[in-house]
């Protein structure tokens with residue numbers, strides 16, 4: 177049984193029901209049903225859409241949206257050609273098998289594990305020695321055209337804009353192009369003050385545009401490679417694609433071995449890249465100088481009632497059967513818990529570097545109600561997992577808003593000292609941002625988009641295991657809901673005239 181849900185990574189002003197988040201803004205789309213998303217495309221840039229139901233995104237329902245600038249408008253950089261690359265990781269187990277394993281009691285819990293392949297625009301390789309003997313012979317036949325890497329053909333002397341997006345289920349990635357530096361010019365639909373990288377770190381849910389100059393020895397092709405970082409030990413083989421210098425043959429392998437990527441557990445260059453991303457000087461949206469409400473979100477792993485979960489401030493998130501948007505608009509108060517989840521944790525006593533049982537953790541579907549138009553600060557605080565000496569990278573994605581990235585830091589966030597280092601001058605606005613191991617990330621946003629919005633870790637299995645929260649703001653300003661979002665839970669039938 178399949179049902180689809182699409183998330184459009186645009187702000188959805190006045191159309192909160194077109195955000196595509198199952199359980200938050202709509203009911204699942206059942207097999208055979210049609211659902212029409214209608215929304216204003218509010219700004220140019222590079223965006224993603226994907227399934228947002230269970231772990232369905234991982235099965236391949238996703239894509240990229242390019243929004244061009246208005247006729248007559250220009251961008252703060254120039255290029256000759258525009259190409260897109262979606263990065264992903266790929267598992268041989270179905271998403272149903274994966275979800276089932278994650279849902280077992282912790283004594284029998286089956287982790288999804290590392291992916292078998294990394295995909296560059298849908299194509300990848302895996303280690304054939306891991307194939308079972310009964311596999312059909314074409315599976316590991318390298319001469320099968322299906323096994324050939326993705327190719328981008330480029331013309332020497334030209335400049336290319338590459339729109340690079342990640343929709344990995346789990347992996348944090350590095351991406352590089354042999355012999356070519358990349359100038360980062362866009363992040364999540366916002367222009368970046370250009371900076372040059374040899375290697376781009378990219379996390380699930382993020383998009384970047386980079387410029388490359390086709391200026392190397394034209395007699396050969398070059399590898400484009402992607403590798404896993406931040407997980408031990410990375411086992412997926414390097415993801416490969418070919419930058420094909422015209423008129424060389426597009427399938428001719430470069431004469432050099434592909435790059436193995438940066439050291440997987442070196443957090444420093446990843447933190448440095450996060451800190452290097454600033455708004456382009458001509459496109460700065462200055463953030464409000466202060467906030468009305470500050471929330472600190474401690475990210476931890478827990479065992480709750482015998483199940484392995486992820487939590488924010490020791491509360492693990494569950495989706496209700498009736499979407500919040502419907503429940504709140506139609507005053508169905510009984511369909512989710514009417515408590516307020518915690519807005520902080522025990523700063524003084526909680527040691528983020530040691531392994532905890534977090535035995536006071538609970539599961540809940542309660543949400544944060546925000547005052548309309550208030551300025552909200554969120555500080556994401558990382559910690560040790562339930563394994564010794566282990567803290568993971570979590571890419572947090574906010575629906576319905578772009579937030580200012582005020583800062584990234586190491587260790588435990590100090591609510592008195594660290595805000596003094598916030599970048600209030602030229603912070604980038606994004607919709608997805610990494611929380612680095614044992615670090616903190618500070619965000620600010622205006623609660624000015626009437627609706628109900630998910631904020632969650634973009635790692636598919638982490639959100640599935642409870643790593644998310646929901647914000648409501650200005651629900652009384654939301655217009656009449658379409659009946660098409662009401663096919664489930666206590667919402668069933670409510671939309672009919």
Ligand SMILES: [Cu+2]
Pocket residue numbers: 569570571633634635638639643
């Ligand atoms: Cu996560």
